[in-house]
Amino acid sequence: MRRYLAVVSLVALVGCSACGTSSRSAGSSPTRSASGAASPGAAPTAAAPTAAAPTAAPSPDPMAGICPAGAVHAEPPPAWTASAHPPVGNRWVEGVNGLAVGVLFKDPLQAGQDNKILWIMKVPRDGAPLEAVATPQNGGASVDLPETPPDAEPGEIYPSINSVPTPGCWIVQLGWGNAHDVVAVPFT
Numbered sequence: 017m018r019r020y021l022a023v024v025s026l027v028a029l030v031g032c033s034a035c036g037t038s039s040r041s042a043g044s045s046p047t048r049s050a051s052g053a054a055s056p057g058a059a060p061t062a063a064a065p066t067a068a069a070p071t072a073a074p075s076p077d078p079m080a081g082i083c084p085a086g087a088v089h090a091e092p093p094p095a096w097t098a099s100a101h102p103p104v105g106n107r108w109v110e111g112v113n114g115l116a117v118g119v120l121f122k123d124p125l126q127a128g129q130d131n132k133i134l135w136i137m138k139v140p141r142d143g144a145p146l147e148a149v150a151t152p153q154n155g156g157a158s159v160d161l162p163e164t165p166p167d168a169e170p171g172e173i174y175p176s177i178n179s180v181p182t183p184g185c186w187i188v189q190l191g192w193g194n195a196h197d198v199v200a201v202p203f204t
Contacts (some may be wrong), residue, residue, distance in 0.1 A: 128179065
């Protein structure tokens with residue numbers, strides 16, 4: 017039950033990645049006080065003309081828009097992953113607690129297919145297997161991913177094969193020993 021509540025909480029958090037951004041345009045009405053009146057003595061002002069923002073070219077990233085912006089990284093992974101010798105040039109995802117990095121070996125990851133992810137852990141495995149549960153961000157049934165034994169090296173790694181049934185952003189809860197992290201992982 018605790019694991020379920022953690023997933024629900026993260027799904028709400030990740031699903032609200034656009035929260036806090038304003039959808040009001042530059043020409044919207046000024047903010048008014050709680051009574052609805054404009055500030056006394058304030059002179060009315062016309063909205064300043066604004067130049068149209070240039071439209072961005074469509075993203076060549078097939079995973080764009082599936083998970084929150086920035087969920088998949090292209091730059092080199094954090095320095096603490098160096099002991100695992102991650103492959104150069106592979107994209108990766110990172111846990112919200114910063115304790116796990118998942119290096120993607122298929123890019124983009126495909127729903128309904130086997131996908132290799134090399135999980136690199138910041139804290140020692142201490143002989144514990146990696147347990148992982150994936151839940152669709154938009155709700156639905158969770159998928160228990162195969163348990164991965166702590167027998168790979170170098171470093172604190174778990175090479176795993178992951179498959180989910182449907183495309184979308186999947187929230188993956190990772191647990192090894194006393195450590196836990198949660199990662200948003202996009203599947204197309």
